[in-house]
Amino acid sequence: MTEHDDGSLDATARVVDPATTDDERRIEAALRPRRLADFPGQRRVRDQLGLVLEAARRRESPPDHVLLSGPPGLGKTTLAMIIAAELEQPMRITSGPAIQHAGDLAAVLSSLAEGEVLFVDEIHRMARPAEEMLYLAMEDFRVDVIVGKGPGATAIPLELPPFTVVGATTRAGLLPAPLRDRFGFTGHLDYYATEDLQLILTRSAGLLEIESTREGIHEIASRSRGTPRIANRLLRRVRDWAQVHGQHVVDQEAALVALELFDVDKQGLDRLDRAVLEALCKRFGGGPVGLSTLAVAVGEEPDTVETVAEPYLVREGYIVRTPRGRSASRTAWQHLGLTPPTPVAGQDHLPLGDQPRRFDH
Known part of the structure; x- marks a missing residue:
């Protein structure tokens, strides 16, 4: 977490989508396919x-x-x-x-x-x-x-x-x-399959003259949230780690250590995603909770939570959007290593939507 001058903590710094520099823009432009036949996915x-x-x-x-x-x-x-x-x-x-x-x-x-x-x-x-x-x-x-x-x-x-x-x-x-x-x-355009991202990363590695292994490329692709832009940026970060540590090869070991360093877990969730899930589960008992309240809890703007973190979390089944706000699914609790609340007898799911929130204590 990042500590601000006023003492508040910012748990939402995103390493998978950093501020784009001029060099990054030139690199991304060089990686773009020029013809429709070369466009993967x-x-x-x-x-x-x-x-x-x-x-x-x-x-x-x-x-x-x-x-x-x-x-x-x-x-x-x-x-x-x-x-x-x-x-x-x-x-x-x-x-x-x-x-x-x-x-x-x-x-x-x-x-x-x-x-x-x-x-x-x-x-x-x-x-x-x-x-x-x-x-x-x-x-x-x-x-x-x-x-x-x-x-x-x-x-x-x-x-x-x-x-x-x-x-x-x-x-x-x-x-x-x-x-x-x-x-x-x-x-x-929908999110890409891991196989398509592997093709993209293999092509990008060739253009950037990065030596890589199939296992390393697969590890990066599986954590890229189905998004080529994120995949290419993670590839460059793993390359940086490999070069600094004298490996010069993007293999599975380099990918595992580098992605852990940059707070990207096996499901592709980064710091902001986990901050949203932790706020839902630890502070609000799994929800439902309104978007504005959730954004304040993680120190972000509502638009950022709604457009950056939420689409992937909803798609992967970590949170559910209901008429009364956002609720955490069992998958979210399990991903954080927490035990979900026990429903009342006869209720085999967490209460969502307009259902009353009743749990045994």
């Missing part, structure tokens, strides 16, 4: 997207707009770059938080060339006026530029060349229906 999305792009090439016209959704680190940005590469078109990159006024978007749209790919990351965070301008541009390839103010203001239509919008979002449900309906293809 996500087979259904890859096949569907390949069909859409091939049809567009044969028609010699831009493809339908593409929406990519899914948790962070699964390859949405990489797929956007692959789309531009497959179409042999330049790509313009922006993000939802950067577009807070319709004028910002109008400036970007008016400078697009025919066939260009516009990638909008975190598209659900765009301002509402910009969203309305974007879905008009996506459908009719024009924007209305407002000149003047008040009663004398006039709208001048500006025609745009055909282009393709690729939107990426971690929360597709926050997109307004009119904008979501403008996307002709929607692909949802």
